[in-house]
Amino acid sequence: MIQLGIIGTNWITDQFVQAAHETGKYQLAAVYSRRLETAQKFGEKYGDVEYATDLDTFFNIEHLNTVYIASPNSLHFEQAKQGILAGKNVIVEKPAFSTPNEMAEIIELANQKKIFFFEAARNIHEQAFKTVADFLPLKNHILGADFSFMKYSSRYDQVLAGQEPNVFSLHFSGGALVDLGIYPVYAALAWFGIPKESVYYAQKIATGVDGSGTGILRYDHFDVTIRTGKISDSFQPAEIYLTDGTLVMNAINSIDEAEFHDRNHQQIKKLNVHQLENPMVEEAENFAKVILNPTNHKLGTDYEEWVELSRNVNQVIYDMRKSAGIVFDADEK
Incomplete structure (x- = not known):
């Protein structure tokens, strides 16, 4: 089971969490928001969820292994970088990053840390x-x-x-x-x-x-x-x-x-x-297959193609x- 954390508490985050739960392969584990009441309001319907109002605390939640980032676009890069350095897979809502340099740095860092990076381009x-x-x-x-x-x-x-x-x-x-x-x-x-x-x-x-x-x-x-x-x-x-x-x-x-x-x-x-x-649902399912089967060659090829497409x-x-x-x-x- 993928232990999912989220950054961003808007409608698209809620739709992704619902989709993730529909696959049966994710459990919402943590919610980050600058305001505790906002995080709690978002997470209350999902059961046992931890809350954080600063990113250091959020990324240090030990059982959290994958983070969905749907904050304002310019914040994606630093948040994804911090997540990867903390050992978390990152799913970044489109547009993942502002520049090719940001994209290249995240891809390289994810490869170095053996972490998965996905851009959530659902279509x-x-x-x-x-x-x-x-x-x-x-x-x-x-x-x-x-x-x-x-x-x-x-x-x-x-x-x-x-x-x-x-x-x-x-x-x-x-x-x-x-x-x-x-x-x-x-x-x-x-x-x-x-x-x-x-x-x-x-x-x-x-x-x-x-x-x-x-x-x-x-x-x-x-x-x-x-x-x-x-x-x-x-x-x-x-x-x-x-x-x-x-x-x-x-x-x-x-x-x-x-x-x-x-x-x-x-x-x-x-x-x-x-x-x-x-x-x-379909993108959440595809991401889960890769995360849960990291040594599968076919899924690994699919993942590399998605990453290269995101770069291009x-x-x-x-x-x-x-x-x-x-x-x-x-x-x-």
């Missing part, structure tokens, strides 16, 4: 995502793709009121690309590989981050267009253009409908895809925001 762990991957032809039969993920954030109301919430702050490594745009970037790199060139055209808001934007990932024979935003909503499907037709998905972050429009045979083929009620996505996101002139505080370190 690549879903069976629906793998079904699409299996359906796709060789790259020379791909003509391009359009992926959109735009969802209005209630925190933008605070920006309009003159405030600077974490998700829209350069200090906390926020913005649309790193928060929502990371899903289509993950999809593109997982399905098509590393692009030759990555650019991003951002619509910046008052805090200096991108409220929305359009990215282009250029491959040898096709482009992937990415639209993302947190100041408006998009209801566009995701499409992949093939030499013999078009694959249409209802979304890129959570695929529960996908159909191939066959141009040659003038017919539509529906792919067998669906979403679980809790979309984080981080670099592409970095290149995209640099092309748009988006500079985080973390870039100056």
Whole structure:
């Protein structure tokens, strides 16, 4: 049984803990929050849980072996580093880190300490995502793709009121690309590989981050267009253009409908895809398999592929925001 600790007590943390418990392979063991009452309110429904209001105490809980980190983005690096040095596996909510240097340091440190590091990019762990991957032809039969993920954030109301919430702050490594745009970037790199060139055209808001934007990932024979935003909503499907037709998905972050429009045979083929009620169950299950079976060669290969994909996505996101002139505080370190 994985003894799980959490940093961050928001809705996504609760969803991950519920997903982890649903697998039957985790038990929530510890909650960190700067305020004890906040930690207790979060953990009270999960039984016997320890609480900590400082990170040293939290990471020194002996039976705690895995930590899920869902704090503001700019805090991930130091917290993950402290966790690894304390001998804990770390699951870091996307975006795991602000810069390629941070990503490289954590990967190297985890390897040195024989600790597992996972970026919680849930869409690549879903069976629906793998079904699409299996359906796709060789790259020379791909003509391009359009992926959109735009969802209005209630925190933008605070920006309009003159405030600077974490998700829209350069200090906390926020913005649309790193928060929502990371899903289509993950999809593109997982399905098509590393692009030759990555650019991003951002619509910046008052805090200096991108409220929305359009990215282009250029491959040898096709482009992937990415639209993302947190100041408006998009209801566009995701499409992949093939030499013999078009694959249409209802979304890129959570695929529960996908159909191939066959141009040659003038017919539509529906792919067998669906979403679980809790979309984080599949990633929690995959992480648990690796943690509980550290010598399994197949799982070890899967883990190495996930880590390398995280590294590549981080670099592409970095290149995209640099092309748009988006500079985080973390870039100056």
